[in-house]
Amino acid sequence: MDYAMLQVELSEQIATVTLNRPEVRNAFNEAMIAETTDIFRQLDARDDVRAIVLAANGPAFCAGADLNWMRRMASFSDEDNRTDARRLAEMLSTIYHSSKPVIARVSGDAYAGGVGLVAASDVVVAVESARFCLSEARLGLIAATISPYVVRALGERASRRYFTTAEQFDCATALRLGLVHEAVSADTLDATVQQIASALCANGPRAVRESKRLVLDVAGRPLDEALIDDTAARIARVRASAEGCEGIAAFLEKRAPAWRN
Structure with missing residues (x-):
């Protein structure tokens, strides 16, 4: 998995995807967008990956869109601009809908x-010195x-203000x-990210996938009979699954479940 603008590392079921354009504060262009979309799709399909850490090299996490890329887009036709914007939207959707939990390591x-990347992640750990800005309106x-x-x-409410x-x-x-879920010192950033990633890997892999899907599907839905039936069907299906049976058996037998071995 060689990329020009990303670094990718896999260790103990945790994949780390690192934005690697520190000279432009990890601003993304069409090439980085394509690479990020591709790697998240690949990692989503791998059984040996249980969690993904999204990190960045250099002093900034991500400055948003590359100014040279934006300058080129200004001369695009409406159709070309839509196509280009759609690629960015697909990258964010791929991260957000990844079946593997994504931890943003905001250094x-x-x-x-860059705020979009943070918001599309499932868990966000940031250094206390990090600053955030939805700066688009400044540029019109x-x-x-x-x-x-x-x-x-x-x-x-907050979006109305900061947008x-x-x-x-x-x-x-x-x-x-x-x-942000955790605000930590720079000295404890990696340890905190590792602790959360390890906690994710200790859980049933199917249960983690189903739990993420559950939140996405339940959020915003009315609390009606359809939702009650849906959630009952989900737990019944998971409870009867091989992983669910193994997890309950391991708990009762006071042993580690198979997915931790």
Whole structure:
């Protein structure tokens, strides 16, 4: 898995995908978008991967779109612009819908599309010094393709503010608003990410996939008979599965389940 703009490492069922354009603060262009989409699709299909860490080299996590790429897009036709924007949307969707849980290791600032990468991840661990900004409006643009993920993460009220003001906000604010799950010192960033990744790998792989899918499917749905039936059917199916039976048997027999061996 050789990529020009990414570094990929697999260790003990944890895949680490590292954005590797530190000279431009890991801003993405069409090539990085294509590579990121491809690697997440490949990792999603691998049984030996149980969790994915999205990291970055250099002082910034991701500055959003590369300015040279944006300059080229300004001369595109409407159809070409739509096609290009669709590729970015597909990258974010691929991360968000990955059956493997994605941990964002935010080691520095995240701006614009970088906030989209953070919001599309399942768990976010950020250094306390990280700053966040939905800066599109400053450039006369809108945060369109990242909005489905950012609004879900920040909520409507905070999104109204930060989409329109393009204010920078610190990690403590990101933590309070729910964009970030853990705010840690730089010295403890890797240990915290590893602890969460190890916790994910200790759980049943199918249960983790089904749990992520459950949240995506249940969020926002009305609490009606259809939802009650759906959730009952899901637990019945999982309970009767080989993994469910093994997990219950291991608990009763006071031993480790097969997926930890």
